[in-house]
Amino acid sequence: MIYLLISILSSTAIFVVFKLFKKYEINILQGIVVNYFTASTLGFLLYKGSISPTEIIASGWFIPAIALGFLFIAIFNVLGLTAQKNGLSVASVASKMSVIIPVIFGIIVFNESIGAQKIIGIILALIAVYLTAVKPKENVVLTQSIYLPILLFLGSGIIDTSINYFAPDDKIALFSSTIFTMAAIIGTTLLIGKRIKSKIKFNFKSIPLGIALGLVNYCSIHFLLMALRLENTESSTLFTINHIAILALSTLTGLILFKEKIFKMNWVGIILALISIALVTLA
Template identity: 65%
Template sequence: MIYLLLSVLSSMAIFVLFKLFDKFKINTIQAIVVNYVTAFSCGFFFYEGTIEPEIANTNWFFAAIALGFLFIAIFNVMALTAQRNGLSVVSVASKMSVIIPILFGIIIYNESTGVLKIVGVILALVAVYLTSVKQKDDAVLTQSLYLPVILFLGSGIIDTSVNHFAPKNEMQLFLAVIFGMAGCIGFFILGYKAIKLKQYFQLKSVPFGIALGIVNYSSMYFLLKALHVDGFESSSVFTINNVAIVAFTTLTGLILFKEKISRKNWLGIIIAMVSIILVTLNDGN
């Protein structure tokens, strides 16, 4: 459970940093690219093995390359969805996508489907929805409906693929390749913005991007470590991790940024705690 806790705390730190981006007028895409470079560096720094030329022949290398493309593509879809459909739609679509890796674990890995787990997963989805929906958010589901659908599928595919392809003994290297590819694409985007749109790089994006990269890498690494712990199934790990992030991030917004929490949000937080207990009890049996 310690790895899950560290993953949740790292994800909460990502939320706090994004809030600070807005406060200090940080260019998000610039900080995101620095974040990928930092996360890439973390992967190589913490990898204790020897990097062989045959790395391209591993069964995970090209999957990691594809995931790098998907990481930055879904980030841009997330931004477009927020602009056209509202923040609530972004939160719900990205977090409800947890159902994809849950179903993958149950169907492909033949993981358990006990009553406690089924009830826990259903409650988790309800909790995610109730906790994510914010008041006074102009969500327009009928406008650009394809965007939240792409976000839902893309986020679910990322979680599922990272779990399926990540090598147990080369997690750091696997993550380094993903973040490295995303960073390369990010540099092309920054170059285009600088040449065509005259949007030049701001040095103040660097420290925020470095901080984001450290916690971003940590959230992924600790999640992968949790997925490889004996006694916990991937469907349970994804359920607990996802619903805990949503609930605790909402509470963090209340405590640190004085955000308003509606009765629906509080109900969602309570249901989230119940769902975590049920799923944990199921795997404890």
């Protein structure tokens, strides 16, 4: 479980870094691009084998990795648009509810176990996502641009499912780096386009926090894949624990570090999250 714990802590750290982006007025796209270059470099440095571009291109996972690079950038933009049009609560719920996609995929495709206790745990987890993420005083508009949260839900679920399905057991670092490299190239292209269109200059303040984001971002994916590759582990169980633990821990981190207000329903969600983790784990 150490790999899963590191992944959860790294994903929670992503939330903290994004908060610092806002505090120090860092251009998000610029920071994201620096993050992808950092994550890509880290993966290549950690890979212990020889790196051959020809072999990478010829591998069966190269095309899926390229597609995932596109998805990383696309879903990031959809997340931002969803938060703007529908509210942060809707964006958070849509992205976290997407855990049901890799869970169902694992049960159907990998023939993973399913029983009453596990089903109850997953249902409680989905309820916990909603209760933990929603803020009663936030002006949430579900009917406006309803396609955005739907796209966010599907895209986030497809990313999680595809990373697990296509990642080669012996080349996790290389696979992850290829995804991040593609995302970095696309992000750089977008930055150049914005520079030409609106004359926005690159702010070097984006580099330190972008690097920090890249380090924890890479770890969140790398160690999740490591956990998924351990013997006698089921993706439906790990994805449920991972998503719910991140949401609960991020909420508590917001309370402790950034003095964010947590409502009664959010506390109920956190408690349900812990119960669901226990049920799914023990199942």
